[in-house]
Amino acid sequence: MEENNYWVLRKLRLIADYQFLPGAGKALFPENVNVYFSSKTGRVKEIRLGGELVASFRPDDGTFALSIRGAELLLRNFQKPRLRAIIEETVADVVAEGRNVFAKHVVEADPEIRSGDEVIVVDERDILVAVGKAVLSGEEMVAFSRGIAVKTRIGNPLFKRN
DSSP: OBOOOHHHHHHHHHHHHHHSOTTHHHHHOOTTOEEEEOTTTOSEEEEEETTEEEEEEETTTTEEEEOHHHHHHHHHHSOTTTTEEEEOHHHHHHHHTTOOEEGGGEEEEOTTOOTTOEEEEEETTOOEEEEEEESSOHHHHHHOSSSEEEEEEEEOTTOOOO
16 A cells, blocks of 8 residues: 555654654655555555665564665765764675674764664665664774674675675
8 A cells, every 4th residue: 555645654754753854754755755554554664765775664663774775865855974983995895785784894883873773784884785774873883892783684685795
């Protein structure tokens, strides 16, 4: 079922602004997005732009799980290091394949990241590597030399290290 209306889009934008940063809602969900609803529950299931998945809505906690496309939209609208865990070039290929990010490989991170937040993983050139969930806060990612910093949910299949 496909449905677009002002109030649904407004609510989705407010949730994105709260989850990420003010302005994230408009960056992720421009006027021409398509909102799809679950046929069983009638709740928002996913949001697509030009047929491409931007984000899925997690009804259990009321947050968005970003797709690679959604992460790209946020990267364009927020300066480094906002929303990012920046990793060493040497491990970027492996993370792009879907492997987790270890703290020892994080060179910089948004200090506002909290454990459980949706995180965009980029290399030192600010090129999108993956999207995942923070295990550590942004400050801990940089300070710790052991343990998983980000559980990668999806790697960027188009990532190429030059």
